[in-house]
Amino acid sequence: MCMRYYPLLLDIRRAHCVVVGAGEVGQRKIETLLACDPARLTAVDPRPPGPALLAFLARHANFTYAKRPFADTDLDGARLVFACTPLRELNARIGLLCRDKNILCNMADDPESGDFTLPASITRGDLTITVSTGGASPALSRVIRRDLEERYGPEYERLTRLMGRIRPAQLALGGSSSENRRVFRDLAAAPLPELIRKNDRSACERTLKALLPADLHAQIGEWCDDCFPTV
Ligand SMILES: C[C@@]1(CC(=O)O)c2cc3[nH]c(cc4nc(cc5[nH]c(cc(n2)[C@H]1CCC(=O)O)[C@@](C)(CC(=O)O)[C@@H]5CCC(=O)O)C(CC(=O)O)=C4CCC(=O)O)c(CCC(=O)O)c3CC(=O)O
Numbered sequence: 001m002c003m004r005y006y007p008l009l010l011d012i013r014r015a016h017c018v019v020v021g022a023g024e025v026g027q028r029k030i031e032t033l034l035a036c037d038p039a040r041l042t043a044v045d046p047r048p049p050g051p052a053l054l055a056f057l058a059r060h061a062n063f064t065y066a067k068r069p070f071a072d073t074d075l076d077g078a079r080l081v082f083a084c085t086p087l088r089e090l091n092a093r094i095g096l097l098c099r100d101k102n103i104l105c106n107m108a109d110d111p112e113s114g115d116f117t118l119p120a121s122i123t124r125g126d127l128t129i130t131v132s133t134g135g136a137s138p139a140l141s142r143v144i145r146r147d148l149e150e151r152y153g154p155e156y157e158r159l160t161r162l163m164g165r166i167r168p169a170q171l172a173l174g175g176s177s178s179e180n181r182r183v184f185r186d187l188a189a190a191p192l193p194e195l196i197r198k199n200d201r202s203a204c205e206r207t208l209k210a211l212l213p214a215d216l217h218a219q220i221g222e223w224c225d226d227c228f229p230t231v
């Protein structure tokens, strides 16, 4: 097997991130970064921030905007950098500085020279589905992301939360790994998404009873309270 990129999910809550160039592309990165609550995010751009950026600044205390051209010192303390200016030479220089300082760099105009590229993604609570074409066609990633949005609706947020509650309880029973794996795989393959989507709580409870060991049956009601909020 040969893969061009190693897929991973980054926890940026302790990371200082820097976006250089807050135009159309930079703003898309800023929006996604802020959704993941970075320790600190700095945008550097000589243009005054427009309405979208002003709204981000009002809402996020961890976001600052330096209204000036990029300076080398902007990289001090950074862990992730996004070079999103239209100036190819400047982006390339930012890339080289980052390599020197061991900072991971995303290059908007020359992905091959950067350390990572961004996938299109959808999230449903703790469920994340990402799509990448390794730079071959961002437009194709976008179309596939839209298909996924249709296929995996909001019921998957509730399903993921339900599974996240069942899992530690099943593990705490202290059974064998193979028994646990069988239970989790059966649960994941059951028609629970459909039942949650239709708000069919009693069928969901019956399905869980049929698949979970008797020791967990007493907790099914409480898990379903969380999954099927009363309206
Ligand atoms: C390599 C990568 C680097 C990186 O940014 O990490 C990169 C690079 C470039 N994108 C370009 C163009 C477009 N980018 C989009 C959209 C997205 N681009 C994103 C990621 C990536 N873009 C990385 C690879 C991801 C992958 O392989 O899948 C997404 C997924 C995530 C995000 O940016 O947040 C987001 C979709 C979000 C969503 O909708 O879900 C559209 C779609 C549209 O606008 O309709 C177009 C126009 C159509 C087209 O060109 O396909 C150009 C050409 C500029 C030029 O024309 O010169 C370059 C530069 C180059 O290719 O050299």
Ligand SMILES: NC(=O)C1=CN([C@@H]2O[C@H](COP(=O)(O)OP(=O)(O)OC[C@H]3O[C@@H](n4cnc5c(N)ncnc54)[C@H](O)[C@@H]3O)[C@@H](O)[C@H]2O)C=CC1
Pocket (backbone or CB within 6 Å): 020, 021, 022, 023, 024, 025, 026, 044, 045, 046, 047, 068, 069, 070, 084, 085, 086, 087, 090, 107, 108, 109, 138
């Ligand atoms: N990765 C991706 O998804 C895509 C990448 N691109 C590439 O990304 C680059 C940026 O595209 P857009 O955002 O559409 O351009 P844009 O013109 O909307 O934004 C560029 C921003 O960079 C700022 N800038 C200029 N000089 C600067 C400096 N010295 N320091 C800091 N900021 C500076 C400008 O003020 C502007 O706000 C282009 O090179 C384009 O080819 C374009 C489309 C998609």
